[in-house]
Amino acid sequence: MTPPLPHWYLLGAGNMGTLAAWHLLQAGHSVTVIKSGNGVSLTKILQLPDGHSTTFTLPVLAPEALTGPIDHLLVAVKTPYSQFALSPITHRIHPDSLVVRFQNGLGALDGLLPMGVAIVDAVSTSAVKGQHPHHQIVAENTTWLGGPIDEPGWFRELQSHWPNLQWCENIHTPQWKKLVANVVINPLTALHDVPNGHIVDNPALRQLAEQLCAEADAVLQALDPSWPGHSLNSVLAVASATAGNTSSMRADWQHGAITEIEAINGWLVKQAGRLGIPAPHNRRIVALLTK
Ligand SMILES: NC(=O)C1=CN([C@@H]2O[C@H](COP(=O)(O)OP(=O)(O)OC[C@H]3O[C@@H](n4cnc5c(N)ncnc54)[C@H](OP(=O)(O)O)[C@@H]3O)[C@@H](O)[C@H]2O)C=CC1
Numbered sequence: 001m002t003p004p005l006p007h008w009y010l011l012g013a014g015n016m017g018t019l020a021a022w023h024l025l026q027a028g029h030s031v032t033v034i035k036s037g038n039g040v041s042l043t044k045i046l047q048l049p050d051g052h053s054t055t056f057t058l059p060v061l062a063p064e065a066l067t068g069p070i071d072h073l074l075v076a077v078k079t080p081y082s083q084f085a086l087s088p089i090t091h092r093i094h095p096d097s098l099v100v101r102f103q104n105g106l107g108a109l110d111g112l113l114p115m116g117v118a119i120v121d122a123v124s125t126s127a128v129k130g131q132h133p134h135h136q137i138v139a140e141n142t143t144w145l146g147g148p149i150d151e152p153g154w155f156r157e158l159q160s161h162w163p164n165l166q167w168c169e170n171i172h173t174p175q176w177k178k179l180v181a182n183v184v185i186n187p188l189t190a191l192h193d194v195p196n197g198h199i200v201d202n203p204a205l206r207q208l209a210e211q212l213c214a215e216a217d218a219v220l221q222a223l224d225p226s227w228p229g230h231s232l233n234s235v236l237a238v239a240s241a242t243a244g245n246t247s248s249m250r251a252d253w254q255h256g257a258i259t260e261i262e263a264i265n266g267w268l269v270k271q272a273g274r275l276g277i278p279a280p281h282n283r284r285i286v287a288l289l290t291k
């Protein structure tokens with residue numbers, strides 16, 4: 001008999017959470033948002049890449065209204081909010097639960113989940129923007145899922161409803177590529193209040209980019225000697241491809257919101273410290289963007 005499709009609990013029904021929920025619903029999974037405001041459902045209006053909009057409604061449960069165990073959890077809150085969002089529900093998560101971490105950076109869930117819980121990382125080069133209830137898919141690129149488990153049985157079917165979704169045996173590779181792009185582009189565009197393309201066009205920013213990138217490559221190479229290094233050209237290619245965009249960190253910084261610096265450059269600085277590798281440029285940038 002085929003096992004039932006997962007029932008997902010979603011922490012963070014913002015841009016990425018809405019994208020994931022839409023594809024999961026399309027594939028026949030069910031999704032409940034965990035958020036204060038029990039009983040109030042969330043109606044989402046998601047603009048698809050072809051310009052059409054789709055409207056769907058997600059049930060909402062307050063953390064204290066949850067009763068049974070959480071078997072499948074999708075975490076799509078911004079990294080600084082992970083602990084606050086997870087703490088009321090961790091007692092519902094058990095060693096056989098599957099947690100999908102849909103966040104930029106690394107380490108944001110470290111120490112927050114019960115021992116033994118499998119974390120599948122989702123790395124996406126897609127882009128979704130907007131504010132509840134309106135969300136717009138502005139770029140539909142590859143999304144990789146992978147972690148310490150084999151490809152789940154439901155994945156193939158989900159793939160047929162989620163364009164460019166891939167299962168990745170070695171999630172480190174896309175995750176670290178994305179990390180290096182975020183290490184360079186996000187803080188520089190935030191601090192200098194410029195769109196991504198300025199990293200390529202402005203010689204002073206490009207020099208700072210080289211410094212941040214070289215430190216990131218040194219740390220990643222120490223963690224995994226097969227890391228190819230020399231990431232600058234691919235980082236500049238991302239900055240060129242998104243030249244007119246406001247990075248997520250620039251947007252957060254402009255709004256006075258806490259940024260994801262701790263999970264991006266902060267993670268790198270922590271690794272550098274552990275490994276005894278100097279990372280003064282990243283250290284400085286973390287200090288500048290930490291309120
Ligand atoms: N948007 C994008 O294109 C991409 C984003 N990412 C990454 O995905 C992650 C999510 O980003 P994004 O979706 O853009 O962020 P959003 O700000 O759009 O969404 C975050 C959501 O989390 C909710 N939230 C915050 N705190 C809690 C809480 N305690 N309990 C329940 N819900 C909570 C917010 O609700 P409320 O608004 O009510 O506070 C909001 O709906 C980030 O790590 C980002 O870097 C990765 C690739 C692309």
Ligand SMILES: CC(C)(CO)C(=O)C(=O)O
Nearest residue numbers: 181185242245246247248
């Ligand atoms: C790749 C980049 C920099 C695109 O803007 C991004 O992921 C972000 O803004 O967080």
